[in-house]
Amino acid sequence: EPEVTQTPSHQVTQMGQEVILRCVPISNHLYFYWYRQILGQKVEFLVSFYNNEISEKSEIFDDQFSVERPDGSNFTLKIRSTKLEDSAMYFCASRKGDRHTDTQYFGPGTRLTVL
Amino acid sequence: AQKVTQAQTEISVVEKEDVTLDCVYETRDTTYYLFWYKQPPSGELVFLIRRNSFDEQNEISGRYSWNFQKSTSSFNFTITASQVVDSAVYFCALGNAGNMLTFGGGTRLMVKP
Numbered sequence: 001e002p003e004v005t006q007t008p009s010h011q012v013t014q015m016g017q018e019v020i021l022r023c024v025p026i027s028n029h030l031y032f033y034w035y036r037q038i039l040g041q042k043v044e045f046l047v048s049f050y051n052n053e054i055s056e057k058s059e060i061f062d063d064q065f066s067v068e069r070p071d072g073s074n075f076t077l078k079i080r081s082t083k084l085e086d087s088a089m090y091f092c093a094s095r096k097g098d099r100h101t102d103t104q105y106f107g108p109g110t111r112l113t114v115l
Numbered sequence: 116a117q118k119v120t121q122a123q124t125e126i127s128v129v130e131k132e133d134v135t136l137d138c139v140y141e142t143r144d145t146t147y148y149l150f151w152y153k154q155p156p157s158g159e160l161v162f163l164i165r166r167n168s169f170d171e172q173n174e175i176s177g178r179y180s181w182n183f184q185k186s187t188s189s190f191n192f193t194i195t196a197s198q199v200v201d202s203a204v205y206f207c208a209l210g211n212a213g214n215m216l217t218f219g220g221g222t223r224l225m226v227k228p
Binding site: 091103111 | 150152158159160162165206208210213214215216217218219220221
């Protein structure tokens with residue numbers, strides 16, 4: 001069964017460094033998402049992406065964040081200058097296309113630790 | 116603005132007991148989507164069910180059942196004859212037209228042998 005994959009599973013970085021989190025969505029899916037979950041808290045929406053542009057973004061997704069689909073398979077989240085409060089689990093999700101029937105399938109997550 | 120409330124932060128039951136996880140949502144959208152996800156200790160988010168706002172039919176899948184009531188803006192989840200493997204955090208989520216999901220705070224279910 002096809003699944004969303006994410007790399008790395010755990011990333012440790014120093015405050016102020018740039019990080020890129022990578023996701024490979026399910027191959028015939030058209031809509032892509034990033035969410036984050038601070039330890040012990042709820043899952044929060046960051047951004048949605050369709051047809052090579054951002055569809056929606058939350059207040060969390062400020063100028064420090066960017067997303068890209070650099071080729072036909074990868075979907076990346078870049079944090080330009082990490083802060084301590086960016087430490088969280090980051091989930092990528094994808095969905096096929098019909099919002100009335102489709103479901104977002106989530107990857108296993110990347111745990112980001114900012115020191 | 117969309118909001119999902121899971122009032123039960125933690126529930127503890129003994130194996131074989133039935134348990135219901137509550138979910139109440141708020142939205143001004145006339146079309147919306149409701150979901151339940153399971154997050155086991157390993158951390159991934161596992162899809163369980165979705166319901167569209169225009170489909171109030173309840174659903175049963177094995178030991179799992181869901182009760183969608185538009186009149187009370189609730190989408191409750193019942194596990195019958197709970198098992199230790201059901202121990203996890205369960206999230207209810209509300210999707211808008213773009214399928215941006217708003218999650219509730221989650222309910223941690225502990226099933227003791």
